[in-house]
Amino acid sequence: METLLTKARRTEGLHMDAKPKVISVSKGRQITLPIQYYRELGINDEVECLLRDDEIVIRPVRRGDDFSEEILKDLIQQGYSGDELLAEFQRLRAGIRPAVKQMLDEAYQAGKDMNHSSSPEEQLAELFSDDSGEQGA
DSSP states (O other): OOOHHHHHHEETTEETTOOOOOOOOOTTSOOOOOHHHHHHHTOOSOEEEEEETTEEEEEEOOTTOSOHHHHHHHHHHTTOOHHHHHHHHHHHHHTHHHHHHHHHHHHHHHHHHSOTTSOHHHHHHHHTBOTTSOBOO
């Protein structure tokens, strides 16, 4: 069980007392995660890897965070059942990750494209306005 002291040492998922580790990369581009990281993060047989600026982020794959319950409730409300329900559920669930990635890419690009000479208030208004320049409801 995690103690209050251990919780207090955490900042954005990292132990403050954990020293950076230098990891060798094999000729086959493989790395071995330090056992401390593996255990602490509860990694099983898969990790998710992504690029963030000039960093590689490796994090555990978390199952169940894919809106499955919400999708099923909505489909049942729409009258789907049996094999039709299963097929539509699989189709919608498969589209979540690409949709979220596209949203993140668009948000990143919007942030890069913003005119940084404007005030934070103007930048916020620009982000939340529609194409006509009117703020959305």
